[in-house]
Structure formats: C-alpha cells, structure tokens
Amino acid sequence: MYVLDTCAFLSQKHPDGKLITIPQIKLELKNKQSLQYFSNLNEIGLEIREPSNENLKIVKLNAKKTGDLAVLSDTDLKILAIAHETKSTIVSDDFAIQNVALYMKLKYISCSGKEIKELRKWKYKCSACNFVSMKKYPECTTCGSKDIFRIKAK
Numbered sequence: 001m002y003v004l005d006t007c008a009f010l011s012q013k014h015p016d017g018k019l020i021t022i023p024q025i026k027l028e029l030k031n032k033q034s035l036q037y038f039s040n041l042n043e044i045g046l047e048i049r050e051p052s053n054e055n056l057k058i059v060k061l062n063a064k065k066t067g068d069l070a071v072l073s074d075t076d077l078k079i080l081a082i083a084h085e086t087k088s089t090i091v092s093d094d095f096a097i098q099n100v101a102l103y104m105k106l107k108y109i110s111c112s113g114k115e116i117k118e119l120r121k122w123k124y125k126c127s128a129c130n131f132v133s134m135k136k137y138p139e140c141t142t143c144g145s146k147d148i149f150r151i152k153a154k
C-alpha cells in the first residue's frame with residue numbers, strides 16, 4: 001500500500017498497488033494533467049481521506065524531535081499521519097517528510113530517485129548571538145533577533 005504525496009501526481013511515477021492520499025493534495029495540483037491523473041486514479045480506486053487526530057498528534061511529536069516540524073506544512077504532516085495509520089509506504093520527494101518517516105520507521109520512496117539515507121536532526125541557530133535551540137521560535141529567545149537558521153545537529 002502506498003501513500004501518494006504531490007510528486008506522484010506531478011510525475012505520474014509511483015508503484016502500482018493499493019493507493020491512498022489526503023484531500024488537501026488535490027489543492028496543490030495546479031496543472032491540468034496532474035488533476036486529470038488524480039481523477040483517473042480516483043476512478044480506479046485511489047482512496048482519499050483524512051488521518052485521525054490522534055495519528056496527527058503522534059506525527060507532530062516525532063517531527064518536533066527531529067527538528068522538522070517548523071518546515072512541514074499541514075499537508076505534509078497529514079501525509080505522514082495517514083502512512084502511520086495505514087502502515088503504508090510514503091511516495092514523496094520532500095526530504096523533511098522522508099526524514100520524519102525514517103525516524104518513525106515508516107518506509108518511503110521518492111518520485112525523483114532522490115532519497116535521504118540517514119536521519120538528519122536539526123537545530124535552530126540565531127545568527128546574531130549564536131543561541132541554539134531545538135525548537136524554532138519566530139525570534140531569538142535570548143536576543144530577539146529574527147535571523148534564525150536551521151543547522152544540522154549531531
């Protein structure tokens with residue numbers, strides 16, 4: 001069973017089998033071909049539904065631990081949650097999705113052939129005072145600077 005992220009509809013590259021996705025993916029498809037592809041798959045059995053809130057919470061907790069939560073959209077989190085819920089393999093080109101999947105021991109493949117091989121943990125560093133935090137704040141909790149960037153944590 002496979003959970004399809006946007007790339008599967010754009011590239012039309014994904015394995016055959018039981019397919020599932022979330023309703024929000026359709027809103028991310030802007031061109032005719034990918035929307036048509038979405039409808040075609042839907043007609044032949046693509047399942048479209050939302051994950052449970054409980055599974056969404058589990059995913060958020062895990063994404064917080066890897067430091068990916070700040071860069072994941074609601075759609076990304078739901079893709080992960082539905083994969084967790086259905087024990088499916090995620091089809092996504094998004095490295096942050098892949099990273100959280102890896103951390104949660106969910107299987108993933110990409111549409112582009114580019115996949116992360118090892119877990120990345122992220123921290124957030126203030127470029128003004130060098131304060132490092134596991135969580136991303138809109139401004140530095142030490143000096144108030146808004147210039148915060150993501151760094152690899154060991």
Ligand SMILES: [Zn+2]
Nearest residue numbers: 126129140143
């Ligand atoms: Zn600072």
